[in-house]
Amino acid sequence: MYKVAVIGDKDSIYGFASIGLDIHPCDDPAEAVRDIRNMAEIGYGVIYITESLASQIESELDLYRERPQPAIIPIPGVQGNTGLGMQNVSGFVEQAVGSDILSDA
Amino acid sequence: MAILNVNPTRMELTNLKGKLSTATRGHKLLKDKRDELMREFIDLVRENKEVRREVEAGIAKANQHMAIARSVMSDESLNVALMLPMQEMSLDISSKNVMSVNIPVFDIQYKTADENDIYSYGYAFTSSDLDDAVKALSDIMPKMMRLAEIEKSCQLMAAEIEKTRRRVNALEHVLIPNYQDTIRYIRMKLDENDRATTTRLMKVKDMMLEEAHHYSEREQ
Numbered sequence: 001m002y003k004v005a006v007i008g009d010k011d012s013i014y015g016f017a018s019i020g021l022d023i024h025p026c027d028d029p030a031e032a033v034r035d036i037r038n039m040a041e042i043g044y045g046v047i048y049i050t051e052s053l054a055s056q057i058e059s060e061l062d063l064y065r066e067r068p069q070p071a072i073i074p075i076p077g078v079q080g081n082t083g084l085g086m087q088n089v090s091g092f093v094e095q096a097v098g099s100d101i102l103s104d105a
Numbered sequence: 106m107a108i109l110n111v112n113p114t115r116m117e118l119t120n121l122k123g124k125l126s127t128a129t130r131g132h133k134l135l136k137d138k139r140d141e142l143m144r145e146f147i148d149l150v151r152e153n154k155e156v157r158r159e160v161e162a163g164i165a166k167a168n169q170h171m172a173i174a175r176s177v178m179s180d181e182s183l184n185v186a187l188m189l190p191m192q193e194m195s196l197d198i199s200s201k202n203v204m205s206v207n208i209p210v211f212d213i214q215y216k217t218a219d220e221n222d223i224y225s226y227g228y229a230f231t232s233s234d235l236d237d238a239v240k241a242l243s244d245i246m247p248k249m250m251r252l253a254e255i256e257k258s259c260q261l262m263a264a265e266i267e268k269t270r271r272r273v274n275a276l277e278h279v280l281i282p283n284y285q286d287t288i289r290y291i292r293m294k295l296d297e298n299d300r301a302t303t304t305r306l307m308k309v310k311d312m313m314l315e316e317a318h319h320y321s322e323r324e325q
Contacts, residue, residue: 001214002196004250014183015171018225018239019246020192020215045196045211046253066264068209069198071257075249076161078168085161089153092259096146096266102154 002045002069007035012050012077021048029056036060036072044070050077051084109287113294121291125284132276139269142204146262153255160252163245170238177232186226186235192216196250206265208258211250 003022006013010025017023024039026032032053039047047070054061054074061072074085090100111117175183193216200207224239315321 002198004194004196011171011175012168014187015167015238015242017187017190018192019243020190020194045198045209046250048249048253065260068200068207068257068261071209071253071260073249073253073256076164076168078172081161081165085157086154089150089157089256089259092153092263093150096143096263096270102147102150 002043004046004048005039005044006048006075007032007039008048008050008053008075008077012079013048016048026053029053033057033060036064040064040067040070046070047072048075049073050075051082052077052079055082055084107283107286108290109283111287111291113291115295118288118291118295121284121288125281125288128276128281128284132273132281135269135273135276138204139266139273142206142262142266142269145203146259146266149255149259149262153252153259156248156252156255160245160248163241163248167238167241167245170234170241174232174234174238177234182230183235186231189225191225194246203258203262204265206262208261209254211254213247213250 004020005022005024006016007024007026009027013023013025022044024035026035032049036047036049036057049061049072051074054072064070064072074088076082076085090103093100093102109121111121178186195214195216197212197214199210199212201210202208224236226235228236
C-alpha cells in the first residue's frame with residue numbers, strides 16, 4: 001500500500017491535506033532532498049513537488065527517473081506556472097525520439 | 106570496412122555465420138520492439154500533455170480560491186480548519202508490461218467510504234472560498250493521479266526507447282556490417298588458398314612428369 005505526498009512551500013500545498021494527501025511544507029532545497037529520500041524509502045508511490053522547489057533539486061530528482069517508485073511529479077505552486085512540468089514532458093520526447101516532434105510551437 | 110581480428114579459417118567462418126544470423130534476428134526483433142514502444146509512447150505523451158494542461162489549470166483555479174480564502178480568514182483559523190484531514194488516500198500500484206517496460210498502474214483507495222468526504226471542518230468559521238478551493242482540488246485529484254501514472258510511464262518508456270534505439274543502431278551500423286565484411290574476407294582468403302593449392306599441384310605435377318619423361322629434351 002503506497003502513500004501520496006505533496007512537498008513544497010506551505011501556501012502552495014496546504015489545500016491538498018484536505019483531500020487526503022500527506023503534506024510536507026518545506027522551502028529549503030537541502031531539506032527537500034532529505035525529505036524525498038526518506039519518503040522514497042518508506043513507501044510513497046507518488047510525490048507531487050512544486051515546480052519552484054523541483055527546479056532547485058533537479059539532479060536529485062534524476063535519481064528517481066529510472067525507478068518504478070516513487071513517481072515525482074512537478075505541479076505549479078502559488079507563484080504560478082513556470083512551465084517546468086511541460087518542459088519535462090518535452091524532455092521525454094526528446095530523449096526517446098531525438099528531437100521534440102510534438103511541441104506546439 | 107572493418108574486419109574483425111580473427112584467423113581466416115573454415116571454423117571461424119562457420120562461427121561468424123552463426124553470429125551474423127543471430128545478430129540479424131536480434132536486430133529485427135529490437136527494431137520491432139522500438140517501433141511498437143514508440144507508437145505507444147507517442148500516444149501516451151500526447152495524453153500526458155493534455156492531462157498536464159488540465160491539471161495545471163485546475164491547480165491554478167484552486168490556488169486562486171485559496172488565495173481569497175487566505176485573505177478573508179485568519180491564518181490561525183485556516184490552519185485549524187485544515188489541521189485534521191478527514192480523508193486519507195492510499196494507492197495500490199500494480200504494473201503493466203508494455204514491451205518489457207513495467208509501467209505502473211495506480212488504484213486509488215480512500216479511507217472513508219465516501220470519497221466526497223473532503224471538508225475537514227464545520228462551516229461556521231470558514232469562508233466559502235475555502236470550500237471552493239478544496240472542492241477544486243478534489244475535482245482535479247483523479248486527473249492528478251492519472252498524470253502521475255502517465256508521466257512515470259512516459260519517463261520509463263523514454264529511457265527504454267533510448268536504450269533500444271542505441272542497440273538497434275549499434276547492430277545495424279556496426280556489428281552486422283563488421284560480420285558481413287569479415288565473412289567476405291575469410292571467404293576470399295579461403296578461395297585464394299584453394300586456387301594457390303591447385304596451381305601449386307599443377308606445377309608440381311608438371312615438374313614430376315618432366316623428371317620422368319624428359320619432354321623438353323625430346324622436343325628438341
